[in-house]
Amino acid sequence: MKNKNASYVIQHIAAHLCPAFIIACLRKWSRNRKFATEMRQLLTILVVTICAIAASSATPRWEGVDMPVPELSADSRDSDSNIDVSVKDGYVYVATPRKVTVKLFTILGQLISEATLDAGTHRLRISARGVYILKAGTSTRRVTI
Numbered sequence: 001m002k003n004k005n006a007s008y009v010i011q012h013i014a015a016h017l018c019p020a021f022i023i024a025c026l027r028k029w030s031r032n033r034k035f036a037t038e039m040r041q042l043l044t045i046l047v048v049t050i051c052a053i054a055a056s057s058a059t060p061r062w063e064g065v066d067m068p069v070p071e072l073s074a075d076s077r078d079s080d081s082n083i084d085v086s087v088k089d090g091y092v093y094v095a096t097p098r099k100v101t102v103k104l105f106t107i108l109g110q111l112i113s114e115a116t117l118d119a120g121t122h123r124l125r126i127s128a129r130g131v132y133i134l135k136a137g138t139s140t141r142r143v144t145i
Contacts, residue, residue: 060112060127061113062123063123063124065123083136083137091125096122097119100136102135104124104143105134105135112132129145131143
C-alpha cells in the first residue's frame with residue numbers, strides 16, 4: 001500500500017505541478033520577450049515531438065483482405081495447421097482456414113502485435129525492415145522483411 005501512495009504522489013506532482021511550474025516561469029519571464037519567445041518555441045517543439053513519438057509507437061493492426069496470399073512458396077504453408085504466411089511490399093500476409101491467435105515478435109522477443117484473426121486472409125503493415133518471429137496458433141515462422 002505504501003508503494004501505491006508514493007506512486008500516486010509522484011503522478012500527482014508530474015500531472016499538476018510541472019505544468020503549473022512552466023506557466024509560472026513563463027509569467028515571471030514574460031517581461032523578457034526574447035526568453036518568453038524561445039520558451040514557447042521550445043515547448044512547441046516538445047509537444048510536437050511527444051505527439052510524433054506517440055503516433056509512431058502505435059501498435060500496427062491486422063486488416064482483412066479479399067485476395068489470396070501473394071506468391072506462396074513451397075515452404076510457406078505449415079502442414080500441421082494449414083496456415084499460409086507470405087511477405088510482399090512491407091506486408092505480412094496470413095491466410096488461415098479457421099480462427100487463430102497471431103503474435104508477431106521482433107528477433108529480440110519484443111511483442112509487436114497480438115490479435116485473434118478470423119478465417120480468411122489478413123495482412124499487417126511492418127514499417128521497419130528486419131527479421132521477425134510470427135506465431136500463428138501452434139505454428140512458429142521466421143519472417144524477413
